[in-house]
Structure formats: C-alpha cells, structure tokens
Amino acid sequence: MYAAAVLISALGLSYAAVPLYRAFCSATGYSGTPMTDPSRFSEPSRLVPSYKDPLNDTKATQRIRVSFNASTSDQIPWTFVPEQREIYVLPGETALTFFKTHNKSEQDIIGIATYNVIPDRIAPYFNKIECFCFEEQRIRAGEEVDLPVFFFLDKDMLEDKETRDVKDVILAYTFFSARRNPVNGQLEPDTDLSLYRVGKDSL
Template structure:
C-alpha cells in the first residue's frame, strides 16, 4: 500500500510525464486536425480529381510574395482564374533569382477565406519543398489543383465567389555556416 507521503510525488510525476507527452503530441495532432477540417485555410492533398464538375465558376486569385531577405522575383503567369468546382487546373509560377549568389527558398501558402481551405485540393505542388536557384536562374513551378464540388453544399462556402490563394517564398538559408578565414 502506498502511503499518503509517497502518493503526492507519484501523482505529480505522472502528471509531469503526461504533460510532457502531450506537448510532443500537440504539433502532429494540430496538423492532423487542420488537414482534416481545413481549419485556418489548410488546403487538402488529393490523389485524384472528382468525377463531377459544377458549371458555376468561382474566381480564384493567386497572390505571390517573397520574404524581404530573399532576392527573388516570384509571380503567377496568370493571377486570376474562373474555376469550375471539380475541374482540374494547372497554374504556372515563375521564380527568378536576381541576387549575386545561389539561394534557397521554401514556399508556404494560405487560403482566404480560411473556411474554404478544406475545399481547395492540391494534386501537385512545389510548396514546402526547398528550391535552390543559381544567380540569374529562372524556374517554372506548377500547382495542379481542383475545388471540391462539395463546397456548394456547405453553408459556410456555398455563397463564396472570390478566393485568394496566397504563396510566399521564405529564405531557407538560415542555416548557412559562417565562413572561417
């Protein structure tokens, strides 16, 4: 039998380890929650397109940005599309390094309004992958996506007719080692 004197430290130790375990699980659980619900504009990743196309287009704007310490020019070849839910689209983005040295960046994105994130399905994307460009180099990247036709049945999204998909390239050169003379 455990005495009262030993019970309190045992309970506090158990609480400590439980909280420690939950702190490590928080990030993957939050990520899973966002991917399942589309919370915060998190888009979905899909392996195949739906079989239904809805003939009521939604206007989608592609906004492109570059972090200030990355000497890149980044733009969508076409920034405004009228998208039919269920139909697959490809958007081409051009990136150019106008700096004097090679540099690397990673693109992240968000969808506005955020309630629409769960209906924006990517079939292929360059985002979250490190891209390295030599000085003066230009590259093209493709986003392949569709809007889930189920959006017309959701009261939060059925009347939305204008969506912004915003991409930002961030420098991934934070981990450069300093040169030793």
C-alpha cells in the first residue's frame, strides 16, 4: 500500500510539474519568464514613470528599448508578427503593443503561445498586466486577429546593480498548436518545451 501511494503521488506530481513550474516562473521571473503576479502592479505608485534616477536625482532616467520577436512552430500554419518592432519606455511607464496572427489554413486551429524575456536578469522586473500567453487562442480558417500585450518595467530595476544599466530588452513569443493533456484535459503546447532554451542572456 505504501509503495502504491508513493507511485500515485509521484505520478500526480509529474503531471503537476508543468503548471507548477509555470506558476513559479511567473511569480519569480525565473529563467527569463516575465512577471504576471497581480500584486506587483496593485499599487498605483508602481505605474508612474521614473523620470529621475533614484540613486542620483540630478540624472534623468534613460528610456529602455523593448523589442518584440514572434515565431511559430513548423506544425502550425499561422503567420505571427509584432505590429511594432520596438518601443521605448521608462521604468514604471505602462505600454501597450499588439501582435498580428493570421490562420492561413482552411480549418479552425487552437494555438498556445510561450514567451520569455532577454536578458533573463530583467525578468523579475518585467510585469505583464495583460497577455495572451499560455491561453487558448482559437483562430478560424483564414481569420486574422490582433493580440494585445500590456506591460511595464518595474522601477525597482533602477536600484538593482544587475539591471540598472540594461538598455535593451527583447520580449519573445512562440506559437505552437495545442494538444489536450490526456490526464487532466488541459490544453498545452504540442511540443517538448524542454527542447527550447528560454531566458538566454545574450545582451
């Protein structure tokens, strides 16, 4: 009975690993995953642009270039592109951008997008208020849709010696076709995500 209990527990944990890991990354910014914890933007003061360097109030804060990258897996017949290649934001300033997705096939398809941010050390300060990532996106045959991303860079990055000098950030998305998990019935990307390197600090 003990052996059976251990086996069942191990099996349950193996299927819970992906959603638990996803929640952990979203809460901590681990491995280049942007933050999606609502408590991070519940205070209005966090959503006010920082015009002065908090460590030197005589110095103006420089804007940070945020570039957008979009790709799809070979198994999904969609085009997926950012409507803006880049924008410049101040820490604490909210920004809205859109990605355009077009289903080129003759059938309705459900897709799921994964994402990461580069360099990965900025991820704990990259907060997404609204995003289409890891959500079911059903696009009809021939349909074209705009998908929004609403985000801001936390002003606390200016007080962190690892991130205060970051001037270029890349937010990258990849769309996969979706499959339904045979155990829990949830939709998930139809690929082995362990084969994809996320959060690679290349800047």
